[in-house]
Amino acid sequence: MKFDVEKAKPREIYNLLIGLVAPRPIALITSMDENGGLNAAPFSAYNYLCTDPPIVGIGVANRPTDALVPKDTARNIRRTGEFVVNVVTEDLAQQMNICATDFPAGISELEMANLETASSAVVKVPRIASAHAALECIEHTTLEIGHSRIILGRVVSIYIEDEYVDPAGPYVRADQLHAIGRMNGMGSYVRTRDSFMNIPRIPYEVWKNGKE
Numbered sequence: 059m060k061f062d063v064e065k066a067k068p069r070e071i072y073n074l075l076i077g078l079v080a081p082r083p084i085a086l087i088t089s090m091d092e093n094g095g096l097n098a099a100p101f102s103a104y105n106y107l108c109t110d111p112p113i114v115g116i117g118v119a120n121r122p123t124d125a126l127v128p129k130d131t132a133r134n135i136r137r138t139g140e141f142v143v144n145v146v147t148e149d150l151a152q153q154m155n156i157c158a159t160d161f162p163a164g165i166s167e168l169e170m171a172n173l174e175t176a177s178s179a180v181v182k183v184p185r186i187a188s189a190h191a192a193l194e195c196i197e198h199t200t201l202e203i204g205h206s207r208i209i210l211g212r213v214v215s216i217y218i219e220d221e222y223v224d225p226a227g228p229y230v231r232a233d234q235l236h237a238i239g240r241m242n243g244m245g246s247y248v249r250t251r252d253s254f255m256n257i258p259r260i261p262y263e264v265w266k267n268g269k270e
């Protein structure tokens with residue numbers, strides 16, 4: 059099948075892209091409005107983009123009902139300039155999904171999902187207490203592109219529970235953290251438990267000698 063992007067409906071492009079650019083990490087983002095009200099929502103149009111400086115990027119679509127109204131997360135970040143990416147692991151999957159529900163104004167996703175918060179080290183926005191790792195971020199730029207916003211955040215502090223850090227690197231013990239990934243728009247996720255394969259990088263000298 060071929061899809062002409064110019065002729066396809068935005069929803070069709072969305073469905074195809076989120077099924078093909080997969081698996082994706084999930085950022086459960088906590089943010090704060092001007093009055094200190096807390097918000098939590100998951101985003102899988104998310105990745106780190108560079109590490110020096112450390113920048114993460116998040117794609118946030120405007121609300122589908124009105125192309126001009128940003129989601130609360132994007133609006134809060136523009137207004138208060140801070141957010142926290144809480145890493146989504148298997149044990150947070152159901153609560154993460156509750157946070158994606160479009161509750162009426164005034165209802166807290168954190169309360170609905172029974173999630174407690176804990177103070178961050180640098181930013182005012184708290185992290186989720188039960189998240190095993192979190193990135194505290196300050197907004198670097200928000201790009202408005204069509205009906206979406208791309209938020210670039212500079213990571214200013216990294217929280218990770220000791221047991222998930224191999225101090226030798228330091229490396230993340232990814233085989234124990236059990237992060238999950240989003241696979242498509244049909245509610246499919248991937249576990250990372252028991253699914254590791256190790257592929258060491260090949261220095262050119264080793265490659266060359268192997269060929270001789």
Ligand SMILES: Cc1cc2nc3c(=O)[nH]c(=O)nc-3n(C[C@H](O)[C@H](O)[C@H](O)COP(=O)(O)O)c2cc1C
Nearest residue numbers: 099100101102103117118119129130131158159160
């Ligand atoms: C796993 C998952 C990933 C999601 N990723 C995105 C995303 O990358 N961009 C987006 O705009 N919405 C995404 N959503 C939908 C938002 O989480 C949802 O619209 C949420 O209600 C927005 O909340 P807010 O208005 O409080 O920011 C995702 C939902 C789920 C369940």
